[in-house]
Amino acid sequence: xxxxxxxNYGQLxxxxxxxxxxxxxxxxxxxxxxIKDIFKLLSExxxxxxxxxxxxxxxxxxxxxxxxxxxxxxxxxxxQEKGEYIKxxxxxxxxxxxxxxxxxxxxxESAISIAVIGDEGCATSTLMKSDIVCKSIxxxxxxxxxxxxxxxxxxx
Numbered sequence: 001x002x003x004x005x006x007x008n009y010g011q012l013x014x015x016x017x018x019x020x021x022x023x024x025x026x027x028x029x030x031x032x033x034x035i036k037d038i039f040k041l042l043s044e045x046x047x048x049x050x051x052x053x054x055x056x057x058x059x060x061x062x063x064x065x066x067x068x069x070x071x072x073x074x075x076x077x078x079x080q081e082k083g084e085y086i087k088x089x090x091x092x093x094x095x096x097x098x099x100x101x102x103x104x105x106x107x108x109e110s111a112i113s114i115a116v117i118g119d120e121g122c123a124t125s126t127l128m129k130s131d132i133v134c135k136s137i138x139x140x141x142x143x144x145x146x147x148x149x150x151x152x153x154x155x156x
Contacts (some may be wrong), residue, residue: 001093002045004147008156012111016089017042017144020082020098020106021052021059023120025137029056031063032118038141039066046144051082051106060151082106097140104129112150114140 004012008066015149019025025035043046048068052059059070075081083105086094096103106114108129115122115130116137122143127133132153143150 002147003145004150004151006151006154009154012095013093014095014144015093016047016049016095017141018049018051018086018094018110019105019137019141020090020095020100020103021050022055023099023118024097024103024116025050026059026062027119029058032137034138035141036066038138038145039063039068041145042141043067049085051085053055053078055148078102079105083109086110088104092153093146097137098126099123112154114143116140 001013001015025032039048048067049071052079053070053073063070071085073081078101079102082103086096086106086109091109092111095112097114097116098106099116099118099120099122104113104125109124113130114132114134115127116134
């Protein structure tokens, strides 16, 4: 867990980082470069989760060598299921990262949420519900390793 004090914003006590898969950390079912290495660094202080419908059926193979939790969605309402997953982990201990319309509830339920504008773009609903917007998943994940970047962005 990491405790991050942000002036005039509050204290974050993050245990879990939950990432959407396709469009966020992967493109066309293939993991973005350097993500495995970043996940290994993050797993020293956080529990890392990937939540996905696994459209391409590749998530387990792509992440098999990384010590993270993979949650494959099973309901017909992925938006709701993602939000419920965050609640089950403890919303106040979660950071979430996504880009799609079905990530909105996940972002809303989290203590801190990040929208990523990657090659698939980002749904405007997700953009509007996020605390931070990043141009790449690498930049988003590094906020939790280089925490002063996170502080600089959110302080007032």
